[in-house]
Amino acid sequence: MKYALYYKSKKVFINTLIHIFLISVAITCLYPLLWMIVSSLKTQDIIFKDISLIPQQLHFENYANALREEGFGRSFVNSIFYTSVSVFSVVIIASLAGFAFSRLRFLGRTVLFYMFMAAMMIPIPASFVPLYFLLNKLHLRDTPAGYILCMISVGLSVSIFLFKTFFDKIPRELEDVARIDGCSKMGIWWHVALPLAKPVLAVVIVLNALNVWNEYILALIIFDSRKFMPLQVALQIFQGEFVTNYPLLMAGLTIAALPIIIVYLLMQKYIIKGITSGAVFG
């Protein structure tokens, strides 16, 4: 009895220590973001003096001003547009290909599949150089279409892999039933495979959305016109040459970060699943 009490209190003690450790790490993760949001509601003259986390006055007009600043609001719309179009296209194109690699027979199937998989493992850090040149030649540089096509191409490999592994697990009988009912292959893809693939659809959507929303380097080299720039590149307009308007910068950063945090918090189950299933593959 005495020993049991000893072990119990020892366990409580260790768990408390562990919680203190984990909570301090969690605070370290959240504090910078909290600080960003709080600072976005202050004014330039108090932002470095008043370091409290609860400011006396909340200046929500910083957000309106940030969105008006040199077309930053337009960049927000651009980012939403690029993300939704790219993600939608990747879902359709990658699920078609994943279905074919899993279910259909054709010459070159294995080679093509490994081509996509190899791209996941071979890093080409300078691919943006010829990509710039290629888009120039196709007259697609400095156009939304050029950027979206590049982003689709970036997302394909992982998405095809996720779809194929999922379709491999669907029992063939379901497909046979649909075929007997007179379903074409396209019909099976649309009416049988895709509806069953809801969990993997969520993973593909969220992973690609994160990727496109956060993309920086291609947007930097593809776009010259400010009117096409997505948020991540447009953020530089707040960093003035001489004076930076910090509350506006923080409002801009919040606008760029908050949507992705909200999407993450809503869909975190799928993101974590996607990361771990992708990692198991590697």
Place this chain on the structure above:
Amino acid sequence: MKIKDTLENYVFVLPAVAIFSIFYIIPFIWVFRLGLFDWDGISFTKTFVGLQNFKEIFLQDRNWWQAMWNASYITLIALTLQNIFAFMLALACDREIRMKNFYRVIFFIPPVLSEIVVGMVWRFIINDIEGANIINRLLAGAGFPNLMHHWLSDPKTVLTTVAAVHCWKGFGWGFLIFLAGLQTIPHQLYESAQVDGANAWQLLKKITIPLMIPVMVLVAILTVLGSMQAFALILGLVGGEFAGHTSVPVLRILSSMRGSSPRFGYACAQGISFGMILVIISFIQYRFSNKGQ
């Protein structure tokens, strides 16, 4: 009928293969071709220079090797400190503990943010404006006012500061993968060892770590690939290469391409050299893991 059937199958992969060929395979091949030319990216004439670009990179380009060193420094810190830290966190969460999912969700917030946003937010936190640097305030508050420092404007500390912020952004990745790995270890293994009288340290050394080696290698490979190629964080945090103190390979490639006298061929050659080095490092790590098993 048979032919029509097969052709229909190609329709499924056609869009993916077309986009991928144009926007991935062709650039991939072009990198190798352009690396052999001296070309400014605009004029019609390209001069074939053979391996001259590579010779210059490996023998003369001191800025390039400075950038490689900087990236390696960041990577080494991430490989050791960040990953050990992530592993400890994963161990702490891999037990019956309350709020486990809460921690898991929070720790993965920094990795979902973009590098540029993380860099800019931390630049605001570690700024050089007197009395407004939060890290310095904390140090002063903890009784170490002599440690207060202009972290981002001192050439001696700027790279380490970059590495620290990089680790803040990155540890969640390692944590998540380690935790997933730990959860695949069967509980019976621990229980039977405990029956045999093994203590916590022995359990870790004899069961957890040996079984986790493949996962550790995976995390190591991902860390190397991610850290060596990180650059947007530096643009956000420092604003640029800071006279070489924070230059990294991708920034070098970018400046070869966008400088006042652009050198596309040279940028491609830099990309090839860098890509090769990354592939070789990953391959060595992979072989190492196969030997370890």
